[in-house]
Amino acid sequence: MTKPFWNVLKVSPVVVAATFFVANSTLAAEVNEQATSVAQLSQETDNLGQVTSVSQFSDVQPTDWAFQALQSLVERYGCIAGYPNGTYRGNRALTRYEFAAGLNACLDRVNELIATATADLVTKQDLATLQRLQEEFSAELATLRGRVDSLEARTAELEANQFSTTTKLVGEAIFNVSDVFGDTRVGGADLQSNTTFSDRVRLNLYSSFSGKDQLQIRLQAGNIVSNSSVTGTNMTRLGYDVATADNSVGIDKINYAFNLSDAIRVKVDATGGELWENVNNFNPDFASSGRGAISRYGRFSPIYRQGAGGAGITVTFNPGGPLSISGAYLASTANNPTDGNGLVNGASTAFGQIAFQPSKVFNVGLSYAHTYQNNSSNVNLFGSTGSALANQPFGRVATTSNNYGVEATFQPSSKFTIGGWAGYTVATAESGANVGKNANAFYWAATLGLKDLGREGNVLGVIFGQSPKITDNEATTGEDLDTSYHLEGLYKIKVSDNIQVTPGLLVIFNPEHNDANDTIYVGTLRTTFTF
Template sequence: MKKSLVFAMAMALGVSATAFAANPFSDVPAGSWAYGAVAKLAAAGIVDGYPDGTFKGERTMTRYEMAQIVAKALAKGAIGADDRLVSEFADELDNLGVRVAKLERNADNVKITGNVRLSNVHTTGDYGKSDATKLRTRLFFTGDVNDNWNYVAMIENNQVFDGQNESGNDDTDFQRAYLTGNIGVVNVTAGRYDTYYSDGNVYDDRVDAVNAKVKFGQTYLAATYGKMGNASTYSWSTDGTKQGVGDKFVQATLGGDIGKLNLEAAYLKADDINTTWMTGDDKIWTAAANYNFGDASLGAMYLKGDNDSVDKANGDDDGYVISLNYKGAEAAKPGTWGLFAKYYDQGGATYIAHTMDGAYDVFDANGFKGYQVGGNLTLAKNMVAQVEYYDLKSKGDSDNHARTLWSQMVVTF
């Protein structure tokens, strides 16, 4: 055992080298430098020695023996859950029944994480050309309310560089603030949070809402009520500006797994939609299936919308999306990568705030069709690069194209 470790533990218990109890170990004489510290640790029950009554201070300890000492020191309050010894011997402590994660939560109730994304969107085609770079920084604050509930908040800063504003358009917002937890078997999320309906093909943005979800074996049922994209929550359009998208809404999803097959049906009703291609109330039904082949997955979704402004414009109110994915970059695993592709054929009444980075919002009530291809790669731990290419065109009589090359680097911490 190292002299510094023995002395440090004794000091943590509030003992000096001259104030000590009787020493139980035959190989630690009264004149030893470690006499007082070892005696105090033994009296506190932190060190036990060996069956033959010796301490064997010059013997190198195993990791398991050291973990036993750390566990006892934790129980006695000699060290805290955030001590470096605890993190160093976390696996051994777990094997000893010391739940380090719970101790850390009690010691540090609020955690701060974040990510930085540098992205560039380059658009060409019949709807004009544009190029913009955006630096987005997010800070997440997660606090434990109790064993069942957490509070999450997020602050986001955006700086857009579009050639005319080389210094960047600085914009900082308190964008998310919500509680999440369980009431019996019901998982609840309430507050301002980001949501992702129908794989993002219908809506991917913030809402002020309450969501409840229940699982029955491999089946799940979820329902949401709230507001979307109004004065306090908004959607980013593809040219980097903000736009409102709607008001009150209700949404419900029923889904489940059958082996490697996932099935899902969803319904969304949103009031007072206000986008460039649709206004008024909108109702959207979706039915989707996704099959996992191991490293690959294949998905298909049918969408049906009902909106008066689209009908009056003789627009299209239904459509489908086909998706294919192979592997995928994992932030914690350098060298992992993935490829993905989608084909879209969506009428104007079937989407409100799409998850895609293509220029879908330049089209009219007829909607759009076209494809996306892309890939991602983890360059180093917590550093993921991604590239996407879109070629979209109107579902109406026009054959005009909107092509987008999107690239990004995301660093998480």
């Protein structure tokens, strides 16, 4: 009579059974993994406990066909675990985690027995149990092999026809309902505004070639018109309006980021470079245009708008401690070869920042930016936040500026965040009648975020501050007369992981830093879809 193969190999049938079920349980797991989430939930909530006798299982009876196998594994090998309520649940589906835990325990015990050579490794009972297991599950295993073969064929087809092995698509779509309210617009004329329904769509292609690098190409289309066209001030602008509001599709961002070493991260922007995405902006709850603040000023400090849309490089050094250092250079007209433009001769920004985070509770940054803007780039010192005079203190003439900023975030608990920023700018006229003269600007803001308010994932936000204002000017263009205040309230409602609805209200007191102008209100309902 031919001897069973396990007898020829002189190994324990437990090892053979374990090997047999590794191969077949892996196949079964790959199918069951997609079939139900109930077993996974049970796996996560139940804790296994080691037992020393099969009699400890209240739901295992001597009449059960697998009783002897369990008894041997429990009492002879000591590698079977049960549940805290004293059950084994023999009819329950086996998860891959449970199989791995049981297999590891059995292998450890068998190795111990082999090392000590104090036990009979092969018994007739073991052989009979193994034969019965093979016969009992032969039909099921054959079915599983067929199902897995089908899945492998479908997977091969998908891999052969997929878009790319290195690229994934991440999209965002905004539906926005908005209106502006108030008695008059800046300048005294009646404020006339209609309720609008508009959109913005972004498609990001993220590619990685080494696993630690990333190439980003972003396409954008939208028709959200700036509120400044009806209010007469950029202070009422939404944080997600678009420059070309006709839903035409264009590539507005291309960059490549990689690690120069474990401590140095480099990002090269070919177009669409933005400091607030390249470095820490210290306003994590409200910085996003699609899921953050509703206003342009409420997203982050205007110092991060320097050089926006340009090309250049950003380097961040983070050795792993509480201190990190970032440096950047962005040129707004880097692609223009004409005189007064280009990578080094045109409008440009040199930026540096030191970030200090001694704990998860507190995070503070010190920022500096030196900016040169010439007439051809349409001087705009603060990225269309603050007053018109603050953005062009000398008119449309070449201007340099030294910008200083401090930013901080304080999070005493996971549900409560306080943040803010302050900035001071010294601008100098480089041409025109006021050449050599200086103007000073100041701005500040405070933010409050209450998380999980009403429902997990929801955020109530309040932002209050003063947008950029010219406080002193040596030129004949003068100073801002009074002080505007920015008040913003919003409530981010998490409908699902992919849908967020944000009602919000923006109030601008004394628009354009002039108390002769009436208060203006902007109401919005933003719905953001991510996919």
